Amino acid sequence: MSDRLSVLKTYKLYAGGKFPRSESGRVYEVSDSKGNWLANAPLASRKDARDAVVAARKAFGGWSGATAYNRGQILYRTAEMLEGRRDQFVAEVADAEGLSKAKAAAQVDAAIDRWVWYAGWSDKVAQIAGSSNPVAGPYFNLSAPEPTGVVAVLAPQESSFLGLVSVLAPVIVTGNTAVVVTSERAPLPALSLAEVLATSDLPGGVVNLLSGRTAELGAPLAAHQDVNALDLAGADAELAKELETAAADNLKRVLRPRAVDWTADPGTDRLLAFLETKTVWHPMGV
Amino acid sequence: MANIFAYAPAPESRAVVNLAPSYGLFIDGEFTESAGGGLRKTVSPATEEVLAEYAQGTAEDVDRAVRAARKAFEKWSALPGAERAKYLFRIARLIQERSRELAVLETLDNGKPIRESRDSDLPLVAAHFFYYAGWADKLGHAGFGPDPKPLGVAGQVIPWNFPLLMLAWKIAPALACGNTVVLKPAETTPLSALFFADICRQAGLPKGVVNIVTGDGSTGAALVAHPDINKVAFTGSTGVGKAIARTVAGTQKKVTLELGGKAANIVFDDAPVDQAVEGIVNGIFFNQGHVCCAGSRLLVQESIQDELLDALKRRMATLRVGDPLDKNTDIGAINSAEQLARITELADAGEAEGAERWSPACELPGSGYWFAPTLFTGVTQAHRIAREEVFGPVLSVLTFRTPEEAVAKANNTPYGLSAGIWTEKGSRMLWMANKLRAGVIWSNTFNKFDPASPFGGYKESGHGREGGRHGLEAYLNV
Numbered sequence: 119m120s121d122r123l124s125v126l127k128t129y130k131l132y133a134g135g136k137f138p139r140s141e142s143g144r145v146y147e148v149s150d151s152k153g154n155w156l157a158n159a160p161l162a163s164r165k166d167a168r169d170a171v172v173a174a175r176k177a178f179g180g181w182s183g184a185t186a187y188n189r190g191q192i193l194y195r196t197a198e199m200l201e202g203r204r205d206q207f208v209a210e211v212a213d214a215e216g217l218s219k220a221k222a223a224a225q226v227d228a229a230i231d232r233w234v235w236y237a238g239w240s241d242k243v244a245q246i247a248g249s250s251n252p253v254a255g256p257y258f259n260l261s262a263p264e265p266t267g268v269v270a271v272l273a274p275q276e277s278s279f280l281g282l283v284s285v286l287a288p289v290i291v292t293g294n295t296a297v298v299v300t301s302e303r304a305p306l307p308a309l310s311l312a313e314v315l316a317t318s319d320l321p322g323g324v325v326n327l328l329s330g331r332t333a334e335l336g337a338p339l340a341a342h343q344d345v346n347a348l349d350l351a352g353a354d355a356e357l358a359k360e361l362e363t364a365a366a367d368n369l370k371r372v373l374r375p376r377a378v379d380w381t382a383d384p385g386t387d388r389l390l391a392f393l394e395t396k397t398v399w400h401p402m403g404v
Numbered sequence: 405m406a407n408i409f410a411y412a413p414a415p416e417s418r419a420v421v422n423l424a425p426s427y428g429l430f431i432d433g434e435f436t437e438s439a440g441g442g443l444r445k446t447v448s449p450a451t452e453e454v455l456a457e458y459a460q461g462t463a464e465d466v467d468r469a470v471r472a473a474r475k476a477f478e479k480w481s482a483l484p485g486a487e488r489a490k491y492l493f494r495i496a497r498l499i500q501e502r503s504r505e506l507a508v509l510e511t512l513d514n515g516k517p518i519r520e521s522r523d524s525d526l527p528l529v530a531a532h533f534f535y536y537a538g539w540a541d542k543l544g545h546a547g548f549g550p551d552p553k554p555l556g557v558a559g560q561v562i563p564w565n566f567p568l569l570m571l572a573w574k575i576a577p578a579l580a581c582g583n584t585v586v587l588k589p590a591e592t593t594p595l596s597a598l599f600f601a602d603i604c605r606q607a608g609l610p611k612g613v614v615n616i617v618t619g620d621g622s623t624g625a626a627l628v629a630h631p632d633i634n635k636v637a638f639t640g641s642t643g644v645g646k647a648i649a650r651t652v653a654g655t656q657k658k659v660t661l662e663l664g665g666k667a668a669n670i671v672f673d674d675a676p677v678d679q680a681v682e683g684i685v686n687g688i689f690f691n692q693g694h695v696c697c698a699g700s701r702l703l704v705q706e707s708i709q710d711e712l713l714d715a716l717k718r719r720m721a722t723l724r725v726g727d728p729l730d731k732n733t734d735i736g737a738i739n740s741a742e743q744l745a746r747i748t749e750l751a752d753a754g755e756a757e758g759a760e761r762w763s764p765a766c767e768l769p770g771s772g773y774w775f776a777p778t779l780f781t782g783v784t785q786a787h788r789i790a791r792e793e794v795f796g797p798v799l800s801v802l803t804f805r806t807p808e809e810a811v812a813k814a815n816n817t818p819y820g821l822s823a824g825i826w827t828e829k830g831s832r833m834l835w836m837a838n839k840l841r842a843g844v845i846w847s848n849t850f851n852k853f854d855p856a857s858p859f860g861g862y863k864e865s866g867h868g869r870e871g872g873r874h875g876l877e878a879y880l881n882v
Contacts, residue, residue, distance in 0.1 A: 246547060251872055253854035254531065261858050261874065346863065359654025366649035368818065369642070369661065369864045387882075394862050395869050398837045400847040 129305070131160045131329065132312030134173030135322015141165050146330070148306060151216025159305045162330035164338040167297065170326035171342050174268045174295040177323030182265045182293035190240035193291055196318040197233045203314060204230070207279060207307060214278040214304035228381055229283040236287035239389055243292055247390055256402045263393040265293035266371055267346030270339035272332055272361075274351045277380045278304035282311065284380050285351050288388040290324055294347070297326045297339060301352065305329035333357055340364040347371035347392050351378070411724065414731040416518045420505045426457040427594070429465055429618060430601035432472035433611030439464040444620070446594055449515035449737040450728050450772045458594045461619035463626040466586065469615040470630050473557040473584040476612030481554050481582040485541030492537030492579060494607040499530040502603065506596060510568055511728045513595045515737030515773070516691050518729050528853055529572040532871075535855035536576035539876060543581065546873055552880040554582035555658055556634035561624040562597075563640045564590035564739050565694040565795075571597050573870045574637050575614060576855075581879035583635065586615045588627050592740045594618040625651075633657060637878065639696075642793075642819070642864050660868035660878040662696065662860055664793040665821030668814035669699030669850065670804075670836065673708045675826035679848065681715045684799070687824055687850040689723060689735055689777055693797040694743070696865070697822035699850055700794060703810055706803045713781065713801065720777050721764040735797060738773040747775050747796030754780045754789035759800070785816055793819070807832065811839045820862030824850045843869070 129148075130137040144161035160166075181189070200207065204226055212222035248262040269289045274281030278301045289296045300308035312327045328335055332352055340348055340361035348370050350358045355375075362372050373391050426443070428435040442460035447453060459465075480488070499506065506529075507521040516525075544550045558578045562570035567589060578585050589597035597616050604614050617623060621644075628636050628648050638648050639662040652659050669687050671680050687699025704712050728736035738744040755761050759780040768774040775796055783790050783800040790800050804810040814823055822844040825836045837845045843861045846852060853859065858874035860866060868878050 249873055251854070251856045251858070253852075253857050255852070255854070257849070257852065259854070259857050261872065266862075355654070362653035363650050366646050366653065369646060369649060369663070369866065371867060374656075394843060395858050395860070395874050396837075396843060396845065397858050397872075398845045398847060399849055399852050399857070400833070401849050 127157070129157050129159050129309045129329070131162055131166060132309070132316065132325070132327040133166070133170045134176070134326065135316065137312070137316075140330070141169070148304070150213040156213055157306060159309065159329040162328040162335055164334070166328055167335050167338045168342070170297040170328055171268060171339070171344055173323035173326055174297050175344055177321055178267060178295045180321055181290070181295055181324045184293070186241035186244070189291060189293065190237050192319050193237035193240065193287065194234065196314060196320065197230055197237060199314045199318050200230045200233060203310075206310065210307045210310055211279045214307055215276070225277070225280045229280040232280070232283055232384070233287050236291045236389070240291045243389060243393070246386070247393060247395070251397070258400045258402055259397065261395050261397040263292065263390075264396050266392045266394050267294060268344060269294045269296050269347040269349060269392050270342070270345045271296050271298045271349040272336055272352035273298055273300050273308060274378070274380065275301050275303065275332070279307040279311070281351070281380045282308050284384055285349055285388065286325065288384070289349070289392055292389065292393055294392050295324045297345070298328065299332055299335045299339070299352065300327055300329045302330070302332045336361050337364065340370070341367060343368050345370060347373070349373045349391075350375045411732045413727075415727065416508060416511075416729045416731055418508060418512065418729065421509045421512065423456050423595070427459065427598045427618070429459050429461055429469070430598065430614075430616040431465070431469045432615065433605070435601070438462060439468070444591070446513060446592060448512050448772070449592075449739050450769070452771050455512055456595060458598070458618045461588070461617040461623040465617055466623065466626045466630055469586040469617045470557055470559070470632050472612035473586050473615055474632060476610055477556055477584045480584055480610060480613050483582075485543060488579065488582065489537045489540035491607055491609055492533050492540060492576065495603060495609070496530050496533035496537060498603045498606050499526070499533060503527070503530065506568060506599060508729070509599060510596050511736070513593045514564065514567055515728050515739055517733040517736045518731055519733065520691060525566060525569050528855070529568050532569075532572040532855040533576045536580040539577075540580040543876065543880070546876050548877060548880050548882040552581075552882050555879060555881050556583060557632065558583045558585045558635040558637060558879065559627040559630060559633040560585055560587040560637045561627060561640065562587065562589055564593040565691060565696075567593040568596040568600065570639050571600055573639070577870070577875050578637075578879045579613065581876060583879050584613045586617055586627060586633070588617050588619065588624045591620045628652070635659075635879065638662070645866060658878070660870065661866035662870060663864065663866040664819055665696045665698070665861065665865050666701060666791065666793055666817045666819045667697055667699045667822040667824065667842065668701045668703050669824035670703040670810050670814060670826065671705060671708070671712060672827040672832065673705040674828045676828065677708070677712060677715050680712065680826040681719050683824060683826060683848070683850040684716060685719055685723070688799040689797050690851050692735055692738055692775070694739060694795055695851065697844060697851065699822075699824050700799060701790060702799055702801045703804050703813055704801060706805050709803055717762065717764070717779070720779065723764065723766070723777055725766050725774065725776065726769055735777060738775050738796065741773055743795065744773040744775060747794055747798060750789055750792060750794045751778055751798055754783070754787060754798075754800070757787050759783045759787055759789060785813060791817065807836065811836065815841050818864040821860075821865035822846065
């Protein structure tokens with residue numbers, strides 16, 4: 119059957135719910151592990167990064183203000199959409215990471231299952247991270263977690279899809295919005311994930327995905343005054359130090375990179391990393 | 405009117421505090437001299453009297469203290485939690501026993517009213533140790549896994565506004581979790597930390613578990629930069645907090661920062677005016693306004709502005725400013741000449757930028773550092789006094805019309821430590837509390853603290869929480 123010429127996809131960025139090309143007009147060649155050309159991915163610019171932050175900030179009020187049940191449903195819907203596109207992601211992950219079809223399928227299945235696992239956390243995290251505090255006085259005192267705000271995420275470089283899902287889902291399920299720099303060498307599964315997010319009732323701007331040079335995009339995001347937190351999963355030690363230093367200017371919460379087995383049980387670390395605890399006091403009396 | 409509030413002096417005796425002329429560093433369970441031999445003086449800000457000399461810690465001293473803490477860590481972290489708990493319970497009890505002495509000392513060195521050091525600081529200090537003592541053998545139930553481990557050596561740098569309370573906030577959870585500490589008290593208020601060293605001696609705390617290295621900012625910087633500490637905990641200015649965040653970048657040091665604030669205290673038209681006025685006064689004049697979570701921006705609903713400000717001015721006219729050791733004093737001394745200069749400069753800027761300044765008639769003492777309780781009206785969001793942390797008894801009044809506008813103005817700051825809401829309508833209170841981007845929201849109350857209640861900020865007010873179950877995370881390897 120294969121006389122037919124296939125239709126190639128133009129991969130695009132995902133920002134504010136839309137699929138723009140880079141404002142710079144730049145692209146870069148993405149190859150598979152054997153060096154075969156796969157696509158020209160957008161080479162996002164500093165301006166694209168700033169635009170993505172604006173979109174993420176604009177989306178924050180609505181997303182953080184949505185009910186936890188609603189957020190959980192939308193994330194679960196994303197998993198449904200992923201399941202329907204399973205074969206596409208298996209092919210993309212196999213190309214991106216040089217894996218056999220079976221190994222790529224295992225990565226994709228784990229990623230979808232992880233997405234479902236995180237979806238279920240939306241209306242439970244406050245019950246493990248919040249508390250009623252027995253203070254020594256006639257006060258009602260309650261601590262509850264709230265999202266930190268706009269989180270810049272440097273996605274893991276090697277695990278183009280499972281790693282990406284493992285850092286993105288915990289950020290957004292709690293109500294944060296995200297600007298993600300995809301794996302530099304293997305951005306295609308992430309850019310395809312954007313198509314899934316766009317059809318899962320996720321409000322535009324909650325997730326923004328930028329392909330390009332990690333260092334080039336990391337710098338303006340780490341220094342950005344309207345970014346509240348930074349996940350350095352995809353930064354090497356030298357870049358991580360540089361970006362953590364820049365992040366100090368507005369005291370971003372910084373999650374430092376460390377060796378992670380993306381197939382292992384993630385626990386609640388990343389879920390709790392981008393939460394603020396708000397404590398409310400009110401007097402009791404008649 | 406004035407006669408009704410004419411009080412006879414009611415001085416608290418200083419005799420309960422036995423001050424030595426000079427203090428060394430507390431390292432490895434012993435008081436020792438600084439390697440550099442440098443001495444500083446600490447004065448009473450109310451009189452400028454020199455209270456004592458103390459050692460200026462050098463990088464070499466810091467290194468010695470860190471090595472002592474590292475050595476002590478092995479045994480201390482290996483102790484069963486129940487044993488560590490008993491040391492902390494001992495410390496809590498010793499603080500209670502010596503609380504009058506420590507309260508007087510704190511008032512002498514810091515300048516805060518004895519009423520506050522006696523009734524607020526010291527009870528909270530003891531309660532903090534009591535609370536965290538009970539966690540030491542229950543850490544597996546704290547939600548950080550079945551057997552969470554300590555980090556190691558904690559370097560802790562604390563401010564001058566609540567010297568002993570901030571020490572308690574730092575040391576109690578650190579020790580409960582099995583860490584050892586090197587603590588650097590503030591340059592102008594080192595004495596209560598040195599007295600705490602004596603409490604550690606009385607409690608039989610193993611040598612090196614708590615080390616106190618006094619000195620100025622350079623001592624603190626040396627501690628934060630030391631390669632063999634695993635944890636940095638800092639309370640102080642946002643500027644220094646940013647410098648610390650840069651210092652630890654690229655290291656594995658865990659960091660908690662409790663920094664500045666510019667809290668909005670929001671009063672709706674249905675608020676009980678008398679209670680709100682008390683809350684506003686407590687919010688900005690407690691501890692001379694030297695409070696990171698002070699309610700320094702009063703946001704009042706336009707329709708009750710005149711009524712509320714009249715009541716507030718009437719109340720401010722009754723505040724007694726003066727001798728901190730007098731039991732009737734409401735507002736004590738500004739902690740240092742340097743801080744007084746900062747407050748003065750910002751207040752002058754408020755006037756220069758067009759805000760209207762008001763203070764009640766009050767006689768300030770001739771010696772020492774003093775600043776009259778001050779109110780600015782006609783303040784806009786662009787004014788420096790509305791944006792910058794004054795850290796003094798200066799209140800900026802802004803107005804709003806709708807709840808949405810109140811939220812927008814309250815959140816219009818890089819800080820996010822605390823906020824106050826005054827309204828009789830429960831649903832509105834909860835709606836506001838939900839919208840405000842701040843770590844602590846006081847509704848129909850203000851400046852309440854408790855060891856069981858986590859404290860800390862959003863945005864540029866810092867990282868992490870102190871107090872409560874949440875406060876354990878800062879000292880566990882999780």
